[in-house]
Each structure stands twice: as structure tokens, then as C-alpha cells.
Amino acid sequence: MASRERVLSSLNHKQPDKIAIDFGATAVTGMHVNIVASLREYYGLEKRLVKVHEPYQMLGYIDDDLKEILGVDVEGIFPLNTIFGFPNENWKEWKLDSGLEVLVSEHFNTTKDDKGDTLIYPEGDTAVPPSGRMPKNGYFFDCIVRQEPIDEEKLNPEDNLEEYGLISDEELDYFSKKTKRASAKNRAVVLSIPGTALGDIALVPAPFIKHPKGIRDIEEWYMSTMIRPDYIHKVFEKQTEIALENLAKIKDAVKDNVDAVFICGTDFGTQNSTFCSEETYNELYKPYYKQINGWIHSNTEWKTFKHTCGAVKSLVPALIESGFDILNPVQVSAFNMDAKILKEEFGEQLTFWGGGVDTQDTLAFKTPKDVREEVLKHCRIFNKNGGYIFNTVHNIQGNTPIENVVALFDAVKSIN
């Protein structure tokens, strides 16, 4: 089977010839730039600086030569602008505190504060307050919350809708070209749709906007789901209305060159529980997801991809009812997220995309032998009758020992 056929077979719950593999197709299934650079060195590939294509988590772009070695079956297409509101273009050199030299967009403009932290700016504009901070010797950025004082009387949902608008012709043209090029590689193509994430806490602070208004503080947003549900509904309603218009345009632009679409990265789980009850999920989120996924299923062949970390087993039936086909990252280390039980209970309806190995503990801190055992165990469970795309539980973190990453790929190859 060619890569695309393999992925489609698995997405359609038919046993593929081999386990399909994704690394790098989405912002939650990638590798820190450290890891990409180390893998290139380990496999003796041509020496070149790795591109940071996702500047928030500092994810490294996996070039075709490395994809071939790792057996990657999926291509990813990202929105025109990164999470800091600038496009990846005209690459320039940049150095992490660790000394690793990488390539970043020409708009990736940073300064250092008096503590030695690195600050990054929305749209690369250093004349406005920074929107991201990487602690000294850190691996990636976190949002700087820029919350204006909240005046209850003046709160206007439009202020939280500044980032949502009709997609530009420029971005449609970009999607058209990128998906065509990706599809020609015979790998499956995942497109990350802009504007369909409902309350993703990484996006709420709007690190891409110069002067965000509305509710932008993380705790305030979480509380608003309880204390200002009408406000949140209005944001989601309008956001969905815009998304449906954009989806129709995107469909026309990308034609048959897309196989799955990344819809939403809102985390509904913590390590031990969920962020909300099933009732809240059904009332606040499900109606909008159903509209988005319903449109996609009525008008395209795309499979819909939902990312949510954490202990979300109790919400999985509602996620399926919402029209999601794919669940990621399948945090098998969280409470009640046993791989075997998940596969038995939901394996016929959901494709599990991830869950290969725990990145918090096993991959980062245990031995190559432990990594191998866990990968083999999870692959055997999840890949039965398809419905599985191999990936780790979230991005491979920057401090992961390279021998563990190699052990991971060797384990999958040994099954394949």
C-alpha cells in the first residue's frame, strides 16, 4: 500500500498492511526542533538547520528525507499564519539558549528581558507588548496574558471574535497550492482548518493579536463557561457561522487533496478528570461541533480530527455524537484511559491518532527497552482492524533522550 492508501484504509477501519504513522502533520503530533535536529544527526542525514514551523511549541519541520527514514505516512498543511500571527517565510537563523541553531520565519522577532527570558511579538511587531515568553533555557513559549480590566456592563462578544473572519483569497490560494503539492507525495493530507477551535485555551489569549480585547485571561475564560454562558454561546455561534462559510470556500480550493481536517484542540481533560461535566459539554460545545462536523460529512469525504488531552473517557461518547471521527492524543497515562478498554468500547467508531507511548514519563525518562515494550503493547491493541494512526501522546518534548525516540521508531518498524 502507498502511504495515503494505508492511512485511508485505517481511517475507514479496515486493517492496513502496516501501521500508519504520523509525525509533524499537526501542531499536536510533532516533534520539538531539538528532536528533529538530533534525529537528522543520528541517521546521518545532510547537515542543515531545521525549520521551526510552529513557533509556539518550537516544533521542527520534518523534511522528506527524514520522513522517508521514519516511515511517515501523513503530510500536514497549516494555516497561513502561525499562532503568533505571522507567516513562515524568508527563513533566518536563530539560536536557542541551548546553543542549537535553527531556522525561523523572518517575522520571528524576539527580545530578552532582564531575567534572560525570550519574548516574542504578535505579527513580529516589537513596537507592541510581547505575546509570548520562553523562560531562560526553556524549550518553548507560553502565552503572555494581556487582559484588559473587565467591565461586566461593557463586555461584548464581538471582542472575542476579532480573530474570526472570512478567509482571504490569499489563504485559499495558499491552501490550494500546498494541498496539491502535499497530495502529490502520495501521503495522506491533514489540513488544519483555521477558526474552528471552540475555546482552545492556547488561542484564547490571542498571541497573534496586537491588542486583544474581550475575555483573554485563561482563568477568566474557564470561569466564563460557568458564569457567562450566554457570552460564550454568542462567540461560538458567530464563530461557527463564519467557519461554515469558510469551509465551503476551502473545500472548493483544496478539491480532493485533503483526507482529514484538524478541527479543534480544546482540551477537555486534566490528568485525573475532565474540565467540565458531560452536561456542560452537551450544552455549550456539542451543538456547534455538530454543525461543523455535520457540514463536513455532508459535503466532503474528510475525516474530522479532535485533539483533547487528559482523562476524557467519560466525554468520548459525546465527542462521537458531535461527529468527530478521530481522537488525539489518546492520553493513555491519564485516569481511566486504558488503551484496551478505549479500543474495545470506541474502536469501531473512532480512529485513535496517538497513544503510542506516554511522552510525560516513559518516552522522556525511562529506558529504550521500556519505550519499546509500551509501543509494541499499544500498537497491538490499537491497530487491530484499523482505526489507528501511530503517534506519541502529544508532541515529543525537547528534553527526550534521542535513543528513546529511535527505540520508538524501531519498535513500530519491527511490527511493520
Added chain:
Amino acid sequence: MNELLNKLAVAIARGKVNQKSPFPPDMKGEFGADELTKQALEESVAPAAILNDGLMIGMKTVGDKFESGKAFIPDMLIAAKAMNVAMVHLKPFFDSGEVELKGDFILGTVAGDLHDIGKNIVRMVLTGNGWNVIDLGTDVKPEQFIETLKEYPNAVIGMSALLTTTMMQMETTTTAIKEVSPDTKIYIGGAPISQEFSDKIGADGYFPDPNKFAKHLASVV
């Protein structure tokens, strides 16, 4: 128990901040934690009773629900907001020593880590349980914990980390603290943390949720 304090406990547990706040909808127009605490003081209820029989009961109610998966992060945050407004009225009595607190607790997210929701919930639960919490914020270097410990030598220390890339800072920090103050109790928490990790780095314990931790502290102090 005083009816007023019962009401205060309910206001805390349900996140009724003040009379003006529209949440929860079924308590619209009623006094919130702000007015009820003020009223209790005006009616000469002892500040210690307000803390023990009002705030602590309210915190315990929402904390128990959180522990059993019936309340969620937003419930805890809104309860914290209600408790914070009540604490403003009680603070002078803590400062004067009229209300005896359980002890000092130094809290912070470790160096390199900027995440604070979990830490803030721990602060809220411990404050509601009668601890004087000194919150050092996020990205706290080992020397900041040690400096603060000089000021509060009998304090218990709590450290938080969300990230796989920062949890090892807990080991560095624990070692540094234990070197200068071997008897200081250090507890850790956060998404990637486990009891096994706590044992490995020489900390005194890990707790998966703040309520369990508060109960443990109450049993050992």
C-alpha cells in the same frame, strides 16, 4: 452553627461572590461571600468562627466534589474568587494575630515553568483551610524558595510543575532546600508528577488533588 455562617459556606462552595454577581442564577440578588462576611463581623461573630465554620466548610464542600469528579476547574476558580473577597475582610484579624492560622506555606511553580492554574487552586484550598500561604508565583528559582524560608523558617513548601521539561527542576530545588533545611517538608504536584517521582527526588509527598493534600496537612501538623 450560626445560620449566617451556613449561608457563607454555601456562597463559597457555589461561587456567589457578591450580591451584584449574577452567578449562580438561582441565587440572584442574594448576599454573596462579600456581604455575608461583612455582616458576620458586624454581628460580632468571631473571625476564627467565620474562617472555620464558614470558609473552611464551603471550601471543603467544593473540594470534596472536585475530588470525586463532581466539580471541575471552573467551579474551583469561581469558589476561589468568592473566598478571596471574604478574605479581604478577615485579613486584618490574621495580620493582628487574633485568628491563629495553621502555619505558613510557601508555594510556587518551579523555575522555567509559567503555569499556575493548579498552583492557584492549591493556594485557594489551603488558604480556605487556614494556612498562611506565601505564593511566590511562577518560574520560582531554588534560591527564592530558600530566601523565603529564612523569613518563615517553620513553613511547609509546595512546588508545582506542569511540564515534562520542567519537572526535573523539582529535584534541583528539593535538593537545594533540604541541604540548608533538612527538616523542611516539601510536597509536590502537577500533571506529570507521581509518588514514585516524589520518592526519587527526596520530596515528602505527592498529592493528585488539593483536597487530599489539605487533609494530609491537617493530619500531620
